Amino acid sequence: MIRTLLAGAAIAALTTGAFAQEFTxxxxxxxxxxxxxxxxxxxxxxxxxxxxxxxxxxxEFYSSAVVKSVETFDAAVNGILDGDMTGGAYQxxxxxxxxxxxxxxxxxxxxxxxxxxxxxxxxxxxxxxxYNEYNMQLIGWWIPGPESLSSSEPLTGPEAMVDWKxxxxxxxxxxxxxxxxxxxxxxxxxxxxxALESGIIDGADASNISTNVSLGLYDIVKxxxxxxxxxxxxxxxxxNKDVWDSMPExxxxxxxxxxxxxxxxxxxxxxxxxQRAANAMAEAGVTLHDWSAEDRGAFRDAAVKAWDEFxxxxxxxxxxxxxxxxxxxxxxxxxx
Numbered sequence: 001m002i003r004t005l006l007a008g009a010a011i012a013a014l015t016t017g018a019f020a021q022e023f024t025x026x027x028x029x030x031x032x033x034x035x036x037x038x039x040x041x042x043x044x045x046x047x048x049x050x051x052x053x054x055x056x057x058x059x060e061f062y063s064s065a066v067v068k069s070v071e072t073f074d075a076a077v078n079g080i081l082d083g084d085m086t087g088g089a090y091q092x093x094x095x096x097x098x099x100x101x102x103x104x105x106x107x108x109x110x111x112x113x114x115x116x117x118x119x120x121x122x123x124x125x126x127x128x129x130x131y132n133e134y135n136m137q138l139i140g141w142w143i144p145g146p147e148s149l150s151s152s153e154p155l156t157g158p159e160a161m162v163d164w165k166x167x168x169x170x171x172x173x174x175x176x177x178x179x180x181x182x183x184x185x186x187x188x189x190x191x192x193x194x195a196l197e198s199g200i201i202d203g204a205d206a207s208n209i210s211t212n213v214s215l216g217l218y219d220i221v222k223x224x225x226x227x228x229x230x231x232x233x234x235x236x237x238x239x240n241k242d243v244w245d246s247m248p249e250x251x252x253x254x255x256x257x258x259x260x261x262x263x264x265x266x267x268x269x270x271x272x273x274x275q276r277a278a279n280a281m282a283e284a285g286v287t288l289h290d291w292s293a294e295d296r297g298a299f300r301d302a303a304v305k306a307w308d309e310f311x312x313x314x315x316x317x318x319x320x321x322x323x324x325x326x327x328x329x330x331x332x333x334x335x336x
Contacts, residue, residue: 023247025239027083028061028076030069036269037144037235038062041085044262051254076240077134083239084136092171094134097316099172100323101127101138103233106176106303107323109296111143111232111267113330121326123319130315137244139237140259144270146228150212151203152196152221154287157295166203167192173205173231175306180299196220205231208270210277218286226278226288229296230303300333 027045031038045058067075069086076084089102099105108114117123118141131138149155151166161180168174168184177184185201195201197220206212209226218224237259244252282288291299304324311320327333 022055023243023251024057024059025082025243026059026061026066027085027237028064028066028072028081029085029235030064030072030087031062031085031235033062036273037142037266040142040262040266040269043265044258047258047261048255051258052251056251056254073134073136073238076238077136079240081240082243083139083237085235085237087233087235089171089233095130095313095315096172096310097130097313097319099310100307100316100319101130101141101234101236103231104323105173105231105306106229106300107327107332108232109146109227109229109332111145113332114143114232114234115141115263115267116330117323117326121329122322123326126318126322130319131238132241133315135241136238137241139239139255140263141234141236142259142263142266143232143234144266145208145232145274147205147207147231147233148209148212148228149203149205149225149230150196150217150221151223153202154223155203155225155289157289157291158298164203165201166205167195167201168205172306172310175309176230176299176303179302179305193217193220208274209281210270210273213277213281218281218284222285223287223289224281226290229291230299304333 029038029041031041033039033042041060045060048056048058061081064072066081070090072081072084072086073091075081087102088098091098092102104114108117118127124138128138149166151164153164154160158180161177161182163181163183165183165185166177167187168177170186174184174186187195189206192204192206193216196204196217203221204217206215206217208228209224212218212224278288307320311317324333
């Protein structure tokens with residue numbers, strides 16, 4: 001009789017979410033709650049709370065409300081937050097290895113190939129070793145999709161890069177394009193529109209084509225690469241390792257499964273959004289340049305040269321080696 005009552009109480013707890021709260025995770029993202037990714041993050045937080053029956057509560061902070069975006073990782077390391085939901089590329093000042101988990105640049109053609117490296121190509125273990133060095137646990141990535149270059153001149157292939165003057169973010173990317181003969185100019189994201197309008201630059205590496213549309217870039221320039229190939233940033237979720245290790249395995253599994261749902265739904269949502277934007281721009285007179293496999297291979301060769309130059313620590317070299325091995329396995333490297 002007592003056993004029956006206990007079983008009934010357990011079933012009731014499972015169906016009503018009556019377990020006592022065990023963990024509160026304070027997680028900050030640089031994204032706004034109104035963005036596609038921000039809305040998907042809200043669903044992710046809700047999934048965790050519901051699937052855990054209330055044992056995990058999320059305190060979410062959007063638009064870098066607690067600390068600056070670049071400071072989110074350290075805030076999680078130091079216990080101000082529990083989780084960093086920004087991106088590894090913000091942390092390249094700590095170790096250049098973070099470049100190769102934040103944006104490998106030129107390596108993969110699609111987000112699904114990059115997910116495959118993480119989950120099937122031994123990438124997670126190597127990447128997580130980097131995060132563990134800072135007492136953080138990598139939970140996973142979410143990838144909006146490949147970015148597009150925008151230009152006032154046709155971007156027909158590698159030859160178009162020679163002497164092309166364009167806005168570039170700082171870091172490894174400038175090395176890649178310089179290797180191809182381009183003239184990258186580092187400037188803030190907010191300066192792109194004015195610089196294009198005034199002719200200071202001929203083009204820009206800003207974001208994916210749907211975001212570029214929202215920035216108004218194609219009101220000024222009428223050429224873009226599509227599908228994108230040169231850059232595909234991955235945002236991450238990383239949690240303070242002491243906090244993560246204190247969680248029982250069933251709750252860890254819930255967070256991991258919810259993260260994979262967030263990853264794949266975000267990529268699917270952006271695939272649709274980006275394709276719609278590309279269709280609209282083509283109808284509006286913007287020429288979309290789809291580089292051939294050979295031309296993409298030429299860009300990848302320039303990128304790999306920059307990887308080797310940028311990978312100055314052992315962890316960075318380990319990540320580059322793992323990427324090269326997997327890219328070779330899937331036919332994107334070493335077989336042109």
